[in-house]
Amino acid sequence: xxxxxxxxxxxxxxxxxxxxxxxxxxxxxxxxxxxxxxxxxxxxxxxxxxxxxxxxxxxxxxxxxxxxxxxxxxxxxxxxxxxxxxxxxxxxxxxxxxxxxxxxxxxxxxxxxxxxxxxxxxxxxxxxxxxxxxxxxxxxxxxxxxxxxxxxxxxxxxxxxxxxxxxxxxxxxxxxxxxxxxxxxxxxxxxxxxxxxxxxxxxxxxxxxxxxxxxxxxxxxxxxxxxxxxx
Amino acid sequence: xxxxxxxxxxxxxxxxxxxxxxxxxxxxxxxxxxxxxxxxxxxxxxxxxxxxxxxxxxxxxxxxxxxxxxxxxxxxxxxxxxxxxxxxxxxxxxxxxxxxxxxxxxxxxxxxxxxxxxxxxxxxxxxxxxxx
Ligand code: SF4
Ligand code: SF4
Numbered sequence: 398x399x400x401x402x403x404x405x406x407x408x409x410x411x412x413x414x415x416x417x418x419x420x421x422x423x424x425x426x427x428x429x430x431x432x433x434x435x436x437x438x439x440x441x442x443x444x445x446x447x448x449x450x451x452x453x454x455x456x457x458x459x460x461x462x463x464x465x466x467x468x469x470x471x472x473x474x475x476x477x478x479x480x481x482x483x484x485x486x487x488x489x490x491x492x493x494x495x496x497x498x499x500x501x502x503x504x505x506x507x508x509x510x511x512x513x514x515x516x517x518x519x520x521x522x523x524x525x526x527x528x529x530x531x532x533x534x535x536x537x538x539x540x541x542x543x544x545x546x547x548x549x550x551x552x553x554x555x556x557x558x559x560x561x562x563x564x565x566x567x568x569x570x571x572x573x574x575x576x577x578x579x580x581x582x583x584x585x586x587x588x589x590x591x592x593x594x595x596x597x598x599x600x601x602x603x604x605x606x607x608x609x610x611x612x613x614x615x616x617x618x619x620x621x622x623x624x625x626x627x628x
Numbered sequence: 629x630x631x632x633x634x635x636x637x638x639x640x641x642x643x644x645x646x647x648x649x650x651x652x653x654x655x656x657x658x659x660x661x662x663x664x665x666x667x668x669x670x671x672x673x674x675x676x677x678x679x680x681x682x683x684x685x686x687x688x689x690x691x692x693x694x695x696x697x698x699x700x701x702x703x704x705x706x707x708x709x710x711x712x713x714x715x716x717x718x719x720x721x722x723x724x725x726x727x728x729x730x731x732x733x734x735x736x737x738x739x740x741x742x743x744x745x746x747x748x749x750x751x752x753x754x755x756x757x758x759x760x
Pocket of ligand 2: 424529530531533535536537544546547599
C-alpha cells in the first residue's frame with residue numbers, strides 16, 4: 398500500500414483560506430488502511446476545520462466525501478456531484494490521487510491534504526513500515542525476500558557497511574540493519590551461499606531516475622480493427 | 629447544525645454511568661450539574677474520536693466520557709481505549725488552536741455515585757479533564 402501522513406491542519410487551513418465551499422475527499426484504499434486519508438480521516442479533517450472556523454467566527458461550508466480509489470477515473474466520477482459544488486477540494490489520497498483528480502476535473506482546484514511517504518506494509522496495529530522503492534528491477538530472489546534497496550538505509554547491494562553493529566543500522570540505531578535481516582533470513586532458509594553471488598551495479602534507468610514510467614498492456618488498452626478471415 | 633449549543637455532552641458506560649446519570653439518580657445528577665445530554669455506550673472502549681468531534685460540532689461546549697476505573701472495566705480495556713481516543717481528539721483540537729480542556733474523562737465506580745458526580749461537577753466548572 399501507499400502510505401502518507403495528513404498534513405498539519407493549520408497548513409490545510411491556510412491552503413483553503415478564502416474559499417467558500419471546501420470539500421475534503423478521502424480515498425478508500427491505501428490511505429484508508431494506513432489510517433491517514435480514508436473516510437474517517439476525511440470526516441475528522443472536515444470537523445476539525447469547521448470547529449477552527451467557528452472559533453474564529455469564519456462561516457464557510459466544509460464537508461467530506463469518500464471514493465474507493467482516487468487514482469481511477471471510474472471511481473472519481475462517483476464524486477462528481479460533490480466536486481461540482483466545491484470551490485476547492487482537499488484530497489486526502491496519495492499524490493497519485495491528487496494528480497488524477499486534476500486530470501479528470503481540469504477546472505477544479507485540488508490541494509494535497511497528505512504528505513505521501515512510502516510503499517509499505519502494516520507491521521502491527523497502528524504501525525506501517527516502508528518496504529519497496531519501486532526500483533523497477535527487483536532482486537528479492539537473491540536476498541531472501543528482504544529488500545536491500547529499502548531496508549538498508551544506504552541501499553547497499555552486497556553486504557552491510559562498516560557501521561552495522563549489533564544488528565542495528567548506524568544511520569538510526571532503532572532500526573534493524575537491512576543486511577543483518579538479509580543474512581538472518583538467508584541462513585534461516587538455507588541459502589547463505591547466495592551471499593557469494595555479487596550483485597552488479599544497479600541499472601537505475603529502470604527506476605524513477607530514468608524518468609516517469611508507464612505500464613502498458615496493448616491487449617487491454619484498445620482493440621485493432623479485425624478483418625474478416627483467418628488472422 | 630449547532631443545536632447542542634452550550635451544553636455538556638456526556639458519553640457514558642452503561643455499567644457505571646447510566647445508573648448515575650440516566651436512571652432514578654439521574655435526577656440528582658441534574659441538580660448538581662449544568663445542562664447536559666447523556667449518550668450511553670455499551671462500554672467506554674467503543675468511544676470513537678469522531679463521536680467526540682461530532683458532539684463538539686453540534687455545538688457542545690464540552691464533552692466528557694464517564695466510565696469504570698481501570699481494573700474494574702467489564703471489558704478490561706475500555707477506560708484505556710477511551711483515554712487514547714480522547715487523547716487523539718485533544719491532539720486534533722490543539723492542532724487547530726482549540727483548548728483540549730473542552731474534553732475530559734471521569735472514571736469511577738457506580739457504588740460511589742457521589743464521588744462520580746462531584747468529579748463531573750468539577751470538570752463542568754473547570755471545563756477541563758485529565759486527558760493527556
Ligand atoms: S489514489 Fe493513492 S491512496 Fe488512493 S487507492 Fe490510488 S494509490 Fe492508493
Ligand atoms: S528490489 Fe526494487 S522492486 Fe524489489 S522490493 Fe526492493 S525496491 Fe522494490
